[in-house]
Amino acid sequence: MVIWNIARATFKECTQKKVMWILLGVALLIIGLSFIFSFFAPSERLVLIKSMGLGAIYLFGAGIALIVTAGLIPTEIERRTVHTVLSKPVERWQFVIGKFLGIALVLFMNLILMGIALLIVIMGQGSVRAEGFVKALVSNARILEATLLLFFYLLILSAFAILFSILTTTNISIMLSLFVFVVGSLSDYVESLINVSQNPLTQIFLKALHLLVPNFGNANIYNPVIHGYIPPGEFLYLLLAIAYALSYSLILTSISCWAFAGKEV
Amino acid sequence: MKRRLWLIIVFLLVILLQLKVDTYRENYKPGGTTSFGYISREVLATALMGLREVAASLLWLKIEDYFHSGEHEKITPLIRIITWLDPHFIEAYSSGAWHLAWNSEDWRLIPSAEEFLKEGIKNNPDKYELYADMGWLFYDKVKDYEKAIEWYKKAASLPSPPLVKRMLAHSYERAGRIEEAIKIWKELVEEGNKLVERNPNNFEAIFDRDVAVHNYNMCIIRKVDRAALAKKPKTYYLTYQVYRVSPRILQVRARTNLPELSRIRVSLVDADIERRKKESLGWQLMNVTEYRDVWPQVKGGEMKTDIDLTDALKYPLKGESFILALSFLPQTQPIPVQDYVGWLGEGMTGKDVIVVHTSPPGKKMEKSTTLTLEEILGQQTLLLKEVK
Amino acid sequence: MEAIKTEGLTKHFYEPLRRQTVIAVDNLDLVVEKGEIFGFLGPNGAGKTTTIKMLLGLIFPTSGRAWVLGNPIGDRKTRQKVSYMPENPYFYDYMTGEEVLYFYGGLFGLKGPSLKKKVDELLELVDLSEHRKKQLNGYSRGMLQRIGIAQTLLNDPELLILDEPTSGLDPIAHREIRELLIRLKEQGKTIFLCSHQLSDVEMVCDRVGIMNKGKLVTVGRLEDLLKVGEMEIAVEGLDPSQVEQVEKIASRIYKKDGDFLVYAEGEEKAQEVIDFVRNNGGRIISMVPLRRSLEELFVEIVKEEG
Ligand SMILES: Nc1ncnc2c1ncn2[C@@H]1O[C@H](COP(=O)(O)OP(=O)(O)O)[C@@H](O)[C@H]1O
Ligand SMILES: [Mg+2]
Numbered sequence A: 001m002v003i004w005n006i007a008r009a010t011f012k013e014c015t016q017k018k019v020m021w022i023l024l025g026v027a028l029l030i031i032g033l034s035f036i037f038s039f040f041a042p043s044e045r046l047v048l049i050k051s052m053g054l055g056a057i058y059l060f061g062a063g064i065a066l067i068v069t070a071g072l073i074p075t076e077i078e079r080r081t082v083h084t085v086l087s088k089p090v091e092r093w094q095f096v097i098g099k100f101l102g103i104a105l106v107l108f109m110n111l112i113l114m115g116i117a118l119l120i121v122i123m124g125q126g127s128v129r130a131e132g133f134v135k136a137l138v139s140n141a142r143i144l145e146a147t148l149l150l151f152f153y154l155l156i157l158s159a160f161a162i163l164f165s166i167l168t169t170t171n172i173s174i175m176l177s178l179f180v181f182v183v184g185s186l187s188d189y190v191e192s193l194i195n196v197s198q199n200p201l202t203q204i205f206l207k208a209l210h211l212l213v214p215n216f217g218n219a220n221i222y223n224p225v226i227h228g229y230i231p232p233g234e235f236l237y238l239l240l241a242i243a244y245a246l247s248y249s250l251i252l253t254s255i256s257c258w259a260f261a262g263k264e265v
Numbered sequence B: 001m002k003r004r005l006w007l008i009i010v011f012l013l014v015i016l017l018q019l020k021v022d023t024y025r026e027n028y029k030p031g032g033t034t035s036f037g038y039i040s041r042e043v044l045a046t047a048l049m050g051l052r053e054v055a056a057s058l059l060w061l062k063i064e065d066y067f068h069s070g071e072h073e074k075i076t077p078l079i080r081i082i083t084w085l086d087p088h089f090i091e092a093y094s095s096g097a098w099h100l101a102w103n104s105e106d107w108r109l110i111p112s113a114e115e116f117l118k119e120g121i122k123n124n125p126d127k128y129e130l131y132a133d134m135g136w137l138f139y140d141k142v143k144d145y146e147k148a149i150e151w152y153k154k155a156a157s158l159p160s161p162p163l164v165k166r167m168l169a170h171s172y173e174r175a176g177r178i179e180e181a182i183k184i185w186k187e188l189v190e191e192g193n194k195l196v197e198r199n200p201n202n203f204e205a206i207f208d209r210d211v212a213v214h215n216y217n218m219c220i221i222r223k224v225d226r227a228a229l230a231k232k233p234k235t236y237y238l239t240y241q242v243y244r245v246s247p248r249i250l251q252v253r254a255r256t257n258l259p260e261l262s263r264i265r266v267s268l269v270d271a272d273i274e275r276r277k278k279e280s281l282g283w284q285l286m287n288v289t290e291y292r293d294v295w296p297q298v299k300g301g302e303m304k305t306d307i308d309l310t311d312a313l314k315y316p317l318k319g320e321s322f323i324l325a326l327s328f329l330p331q332t333q334p335i336p337v338q339d340y341v342g343w344l345g346e347g348m349t350g351k352d353v354i355v356v357h358t359s360p361p362g363k364k365m366e367k368s369t370t371l372t373l374e375e376i377l378g379q380q381t382l383l384l385k386e387v388k
Numbered sequence C: 001m002e003a004i005k006t007e008g009l010t011k012h013f014y015e016p017l018r019r020q021t022v023i024a025v026d027n028l029d030l031v032v033e034k035g036e037i038f039g040f041l042g043p044n045g046a047g048k049t050t051t052i053k054m055l056l057g058l059i060f061p062t063s064g065r066a067w068v069l070g071n072p073i074g075d076r077k078t079r080q081k082v083s084y085m086p087e088n089p090y091f092y093d094y095m096t097g098e099e100v101l102y103f104y105g106g107l108f109g110l111k112g113p114s115l116k117k118k119v120d121e122l123l124e125l126v127d128l129s130e131h132r133k134k135q136l137n138g139y140s141r142g143m144l145q146r147i148g149i150a151q152t153l154l155n156d157p158e159l160l161i162l163d164e165p166t167s168g169l170d171p172i173a174h175r176e177i178r179e180l181l182i183r184l185k186e187q188g189k190t191i192f193l194c195s196h197q198l199s200d201v202e203m204v205c206d207r208v209g210i211m212n213k214g215k216l217v218t219v220g221r222l223e224d225l226l227k228v229g230e231m232e233i234a235v236e237g238l239d240p241s242q243v244e245q246v247e248k249i250a251s252r253i254y255k256k257d258g259d260f261l262v263y264a265e266g267e268e269k270a271q272e273v274i275d276f277v278r279n280n281g282g283r284i285i286s287m288v289p290l291r292r293s294l295e296e297l298f299v300e301i302v303k304e305e306g
Helices: A002-015 A018-037 A042-078 A081-086 A092-123 A133-140 A142-167 A170-185 A187-196 A200-212 A222-227 A234-261 B002-025 B041-048 B052-069 B072-085 B090-103 B107-123 B128-142 B145-156 B162-174 B178-198 B203-229 B273-279 B335-341 B373-377 C048-055 C097-107 C112-125 C141-152 C171-186 C198-204 C222-226 C240-249 C266-279 C294-305
Strands: B238-246 B249-256 B265-270 B290-293 B302-308 B321-328 B353-358 B361-372 B382-387 C004-015 C020-032 C037-041 C063-068 C082-085 C159-163 C190-195 C207-212 C215-221 C227-236 C252-256 C259-265 C283-291
Touching: A002 A042, A002 A092, A002 C097, A018 A042, A018 A092, A042 A081, A042 A092, A042 A142, A042 A170, A042 A222, A042 B052, A081 A092, A081 C097, A092 A133, A092 A142, A092 A234, A133 A142, A142 A170, A142 A222, A142 A234, A187 A200, A187 B002, A200 B002, A222 B052, A234 B002, B052 B072, B052 B090, B072 B090, B072 B107, B090 B107, B090 B128, B107 B128, B107 B290, B128 B145, B128 B162, B145 B162, B162 B178, B162 B203, B178 B203, B203 B335, B238 B321, B238 B361, B249 B321, B265 B273, B265 B302, B290 B302, B321 B373, B361 B373, B361 B382, C004 C048, C020 C048, C020 C215, C037 C048, C037 C198, C048 C063, C048 C159, C048 C190, C082 C141, C097 C112, C097 C141, C112 C141, C141 C171, C171 C190, C171 C198, C190 C198, C198 C294, C207 C222, C207 C294, C215 C222, C222 C227, C222 C294, C227 C266, C240 C252, C240 C259, C240 C266, C259 C266, C266 C283
Parallel strands: C037 C190, C037 C207, C082 C159, C159 C190
Antiparallel strands: B238 B249, B238 B382, B249 B302, B265 B290, B265 B321, B321 B361, B353 B361, C004 C020, C004 C063, C207 C215, C227 C259, C227 C283, C252 C259
8 A cells, every 4th residue: 555655656756757758769769760671671671670679678678777766766865755755654665665666667668668669660561461460460469578578677677776776876876787787688698608618617607697697688588579489488488587587676675675774864 | 684594595596597597598599609700899789788680680781791892701700690699580591501502612611501501490490491491502502312302301391382392393303213203293283273273363373383284294204205215225435634734723625425415523622531621620621622513514525624723712732632533423414414314324334334323223424533732733734644 | 651752862973074973963861741842942953853853763863762652763653643844845846736645645544535535624724725736846935835734734643743844934824834833732732843943932832942962951841941030120219328228139220210120130039129129118110020032042052052
C-alpha cells in the first residue's frame, strides 16, 4: 500500500522528466529511421532494421534506466522531500522498494513503447507483410520477447544505480553503473576469452569476473530473434535468465535497503 | 549475520543460475573465434554494445568496396568477422565460400571454402542454402559428384525450391547413377503436374515441370544410347610434350583422338602436396603449390595450353619436384563429348585408359610426369618432357 | 507519559572537508508534556532542526536516548500519531495540491472516501480549494507553507512538530497560523513549535526551551522566564528627605513632577517600600511587576553564552 503509493509517485515524477522523453524520442527516431537502409536488399534490410532497433532499445533503455534512476533518491534528499515521507509511518526499506518499483514501471513503459514502435516499423516493410499479416505479426512478436527480457536486466542496472546513488552521489552513481553495464554487457566475450586464454590464473580471474559481474549480455538473444528462429530450450533459457536478473536485483535492492536504513537524510 | 547469510544464499543462487544460463548461451553468442585485424574500433564497439548484427551489416558494405577496389585479400578475413558477429548471416557464408573457391582462383583455398560452409551449416542447420552451396562447390568446382549428391540430398530434405532437387538429379547423372536420376526427374514431373493442376496459371510451376519432363526424356534416351557404347568401346590415346617457354612459364602440347571439345585437365602440384597441406595450418598455405586448369579443350586432335606460374604468391614453388598431370575425366565432359565416351567412360578403352572403379564401371585417362624445380625455373626455351 | 522526552541526547557531525566535528546538539534533556504548546527557541544553528530530525528518526543520535509518545525514537507506529512540517518545506512540485495530500494520506494508510473527505476538508481549512488542481511548482511560498500545514493534519496527530512554520509568511498568514495552533491546542494536541520568530511563540506557547550552540539554556513557563523580580511602584506625596530614605531601600528611583517611580528588587524590598510610603503619609498610585520581553530574554541569553 505505502510501497505502491511511493511507486506511483515515482512513476509520475519520472514521466515528468524531460530527459526521459528526450531519450525515448531519440530511440524512437532511430527505430523509425529505417528507410535509410533502403539501398539494402529487402531481407538484409529487415535484419538491419531489427538489429538497429533492438540495439537502440538496448542502449537507450539502459540510458533511461541510468539517468532516471541515479538522480531519484539524491534529489529527494537534496530537496528534503524525503523528510516529509520518512517522518510518516514509512519504513526506509519501503521507500527504497517503492522507488525501485516506480522505476520498474517507468522502464516497462519505455521498453514496451520502443518494442511496439519497432514492431510497427517491421510490419511496415512490404517484404514482411508478404507472408501474411497475422503470421508475420506472430513471428515478429519475438521483438517484444527480447524487449521484455531486457526489462529484467535493466532492473539490475537500476538497482545498481539506486545502490550507488545511496552510497555516493548522482553523478558518481551514473559513472559506476555505466561501468558495470559495459563490463556486464561483454559477458559473452569474457566467457569466450576463458576458453582462449592459456594461463590458469587468467582463466580463474575471468571466470570469477563472469560469475560476479551482472551479465547484461544474457539479455542479448537478438541473433535468433533477428533471424526468426527459436533455439532449442529457449523457454527454459528465458526462465533462467529472468530468474537470474531478479535474484541479482534482489541482492542489490537488499543492500540498498540496508544502506538507506543507516543513512542520515 | 542474518543479512550476510541472506546475501550469500541469494548470491549462490545467482551463480548457479548463471552457470545454467551459460549452457544455453551458445545459441545466442557470436559464432566461433576470430581475430579483429581488419575491424575498425567503432565497429567493434558497436558490436560489443549489443549491436552485433548492425556491425555485421556495416562490414558487409565494406566487402563490396574491397571487391570493387580489388583488395581481395582483405575480403576473407572480413567475412570471417562478419560471420562471427552474426552467425546466421547466411549470405556472408555463401559469398565467403564463393570468394574462396571461385573468385580467388586459388585451388589451395578450396578446403577452406569447404570448412567455411561447414561452419555456416553448423550454425544454420535448418536452412537449405548452405547445403546447396556445398553441393554446388563439389558439382561445379571440385567435380566430385558423389559428394555433390550427398550435400544436395541434405539440401533437398529441407524446405527448398525445386532447383535444389534438379541439381540433385543432375549430380546423379554426372555420377553415372542414371536410375536414381531418372527417379528424381520422375518425382519432379509428378510434383510439377500436381502444382500445375492446382493452378494452371502458375507459370513458374509450368516452367519447372517442363524442365523436369525434358530432363526425364533426355535421361531415358541417353540411358539407352550410352548403354550401347559399352558394347563396342573405342580406343583412345593421349600423349603430350612439355616445353619451358621462359622461367615459370611452361607449355603443354597434347595429341589425342578424343572427341572435339573434350576438356583435358592440366595440373601441376608439389610432389609432396598432401604433406605440405597438412603442415600449413589454417589459412597459411605459403608453401603449397597447386596449379589446376580444367578448361583446356581439344581442337583438331590437339590441345595446347600454357602453365603460367609467374604469380609467386599463388605458386611459391617451394618444393624440389613437382608432378605435372593431364587427365581426361568422362563425368566432367560436356554432354556432346559424353555422347561418345559415356557417363563414366564406358565407351573408352586402350592402354592409356585406367579403370577407376567397377561398380558402376568408371574409367579415366591420366598421365603424369615429374618436373624438378630447376626445370621450371630455367632460362632457355626447351623441351622438358615427352610423355607417350 | 510525556509527548517528548530526551535524555542526554547528543549529535555530532563530522565535516570531512574541514576535518572537524560539529556538536550540533549537546547532552539535551528535555520533556514536553502532553497537551502543551512547547516553544523551542534558539538562534540559527542552535541545533533545533537537528533535534527534531533525531526525534523523527531522520538522523541518528551520537549518544543519548529519546522517546516520542512513550516509544523510543525510530518506531514506525509512533509516526502514525505524529506529524511534521519541515522548515522551508518543499514538496513534490510535479504534483498538484490535492495529489500531494492524497499521496501523504496514502502514506498514513488512509484511502477511499475518508481520505477524500479529509483532503477536501483540509484544502478548505488552509484556503487552497481553488488551487487544488494546480501543480505545486506554480504555488507561492505562502501557499506551499499552507499545503505543508494541511499535510500535518491528515492523520489527526497527537503530536505536531513544526519547524519554523511561519518563516517567510506575511503578517496575516502569521495570525492565521497562530489561531490554528490555538485551535489545535484546544483539541488537546501537543505542539512542538520550533521557531526563531519570538512573537509567535510569545503569544501561543505554554512553555519554552531556549537552545544555544547545541545546549538547552533555559526551559520553563513563559511567565516565569520573563519575570525579572523587579516591582515598579509609582508614589506621590513624599517630601525630599523621605525620598532619600526610600532610595536606600529601592534599587533606583525616577523623579517626575513630584511623583516618583520606585523600583524595588524582590518582594521583601517592595513590601518595605510600600510600608514606608504608607507610614510617612505618601500614596501609592500603582504597582506593576516588571517583565522582560522575550526578545530581551533571548538577547540576554545569547549574549551571555557569547
Ligand atoms: N548534516 C550536517 N552536517 C554537518 N553539520 C550540520 C549538519 N546539519 C546541521 N549541522 C550543523 O549543526 C548545527 C545545528 O544546525 P541546525 O540544527 O540546523 O540548527 P537550527 O535548526 O537551530 O538553526 C549547525 O552548526 C549546522 O551547521
Ligand atoms: Mg533550523
